[in-house]
Amino acid sequence: MARNVQHEMLTSPSSRIRARQRFVLALKSSGEQLRRQLVGSVDAHFSAAGKGAEGNFQQAVSKLYSEDEYRAVCLVKRAGQEMMWNAIEDAIDAELPRLRSLFEDAGKRDVGGSLNLRDDVSLPDEWTTARVHLQPGGYLRDDGDRDVVAGALYEEGGALYSRGQGVGTKESKAECIIRFLKEWKPDFQPRRILDIGCSAGASSVPYASAFPEAEVHAIDIGKGLLRYAHARAQSIGVPVHFHEMSAEQISFPDGSFDLVVSHNAMHEMSSSTQQAMFNESFRLLRRGGVCVHQDLPVKFAEMSPVRQADIMFDEWYNGELHWSDYAQTDCQAGLEVAGFDPAAIDCKPFPLLDKTMSWLLAAAEKTVADEMS
Template identity: 35%
Template sequence: MKHDVPPPYTAVTRHPVFPQASHDEAARFDFLANLNKYLSGTIGAGNKRAYDTRVLPAFRAEHGRDPVDRFEIRRAMNKDPWHRFWSALKRNSMEMRQQNGRQMALRQMDELDARVRQFNEGRDTLQLDETVAVPRYQAAVDIHCMPGSYHGEDRPGDVSAGANYDAGIFATTGGGLGALSDGGGQALVEWIRRERPGWTPRRILDLGCTVGHNIVPLALAFPETEVVAIDTAAPSLRYGHARAQALGARNLRFVQMNAEDMSRFEDGHFDWVQTTMFLHELSGTALPRIIREGYRVLAPGGLMFHLEQPEYSDAMPLYEQFIRDWDAFNNNEPFWSAMHALDMKQQMIDAGFAPDSLFTTGVRAVVDTDIFPQAKSGGDEDHGRAAFWHAYGAWKTA
């Protein structure tokens, strides 16, 4: 049986600090999850048809040639009524998702703060530093249309930004990251156990952790490992720490820190340095600095691993580059386009990695069989529901 409808919002796992949705709030998230699926599938397919039947022929007639890059395609497609209609719906669906999650968090701020404090107070595994400034490239826009972005605070000690993010990502992905939206982290656990059976890193560092949903599975999988997650956004760290504690990840430390300067950590301190869908949030200046710092704090024989979308190469059709670029111009992702045009292998070589130490692979989020029961039998239709990432990795030579 084919599953065309995303799982209901009631399938999300409500850990002790998770915001409680009213009937209407859950119904809005269910509507938005289904709208997003409809936009990415049925309606989204009309973009390619519009390009092939209207936009490309008109471009050829006007210029006497095909487009030479994704930017020419974008300018031409932005004049097409179908693409404009689809783009408006996608933008509005994200704004509605953010507003629903935000009002849900703000409605219960006092209760959320109280529950978070129960897990945060008196613990040394949350280390905030008010001297850490949010970089301008993060503060200039509300990333993903999220009001106040990851670092916005409505009052001292606020956790609403983290709660909003955690509450809404299940609806945004249609359950494709699992009931705890931790499919990326679960996939990392599966990958490392397959690639290096029996390996137990001494220390793991997660950069740009937000609420820690991608690092908690690793901390739970390696309970004897010291795991550190850093970010510049205090509200997300407060919430993420409480979330991790509630889920039993007691070996996971959340630290407020800018990854461009990790001088607090000595050279070679970590056996594993990673990011999950974080590099595209970085400016062209910050990204190489962070990779260099990651290389410095990585021990010889250690692993650097970045989960991202694939880079725009000559092998990727220009239309695909254009459609993947949509978020850069319509979803408050100002660095998305430039980052995916980088040669990530060269970036890592420039940071110090030996060329023969580099590798690329694919990592698929672990399918949650409680949400997609048919996945227990390995059915392709359910496996395809899970998110998929491109991964850039390297093992540091001595």
């Protein structure tokens, strides 16, 4: 069930909007190629000048961001992102009544999934104004009790962005983790699964399909994301139980899951939230249970100063709140602090089926007793 899975919550844009989306996709793709080419060139000059060693990050930032060519590339990247959201938002606006009505009817379908929203989830202040990836209104956008726009934007934006990058068209993130699990633990058959930071639920559904005997729960902090995720899963006909909960405080009893997963969530968390998620993963797993947290394989320590300066664009100008934190994080250490046995932790890049790139998988098995060590 890769990115191209069809369901009723997806929009059918007019030919004019489709043409805009095609153009934006082409613009982003060309802009990305230009960026890589230019950064490679700046990097070569910077290194040749003897500035490739560690500690020259600030010099690299000054050099890269003072180049007119790089500023032009930045502008195209930022403008392309804004144009993408405009084209997607127009498609969603045109179908809002249909999407709201699908959400209202979602619970009536005999699928078995559920939606559990609440008003007592405490969040860091930064999230109230954050526009991650410049998504209009941010992940917490909530325009009323039938609102699904945040989820629709997330899924349609993510699909368009990924197509632009050529990522996930053959194998979704969840499918990649499921394949990893089959290689790592061939006999593993989870009965209860938790997806943390599920957003629009695109990664929660494949677990319910791959493990039909399992009960799948998924949590996120955005009401609009969760309403959409619920309607989406019900439309596909796969039972998932969605809950409004923070990764730092998950309201399930100790030892209540066999598998805990997250997808592209770590890079959107502060270091303390990420550690809290690892701690909660350990607490929530029963003995023999497994967690797999997937994200981009971005490591500051493995990059030249110019490439470090380049990827900071996303924190400075593309709404990524914790990109530099994530790029310097040590998942192995974090999982050990949470209580996992170091010998039962496996953190590594894992290639996609089509080998176009790898995801970082931070995996661990709970080999010790249920009590926190």
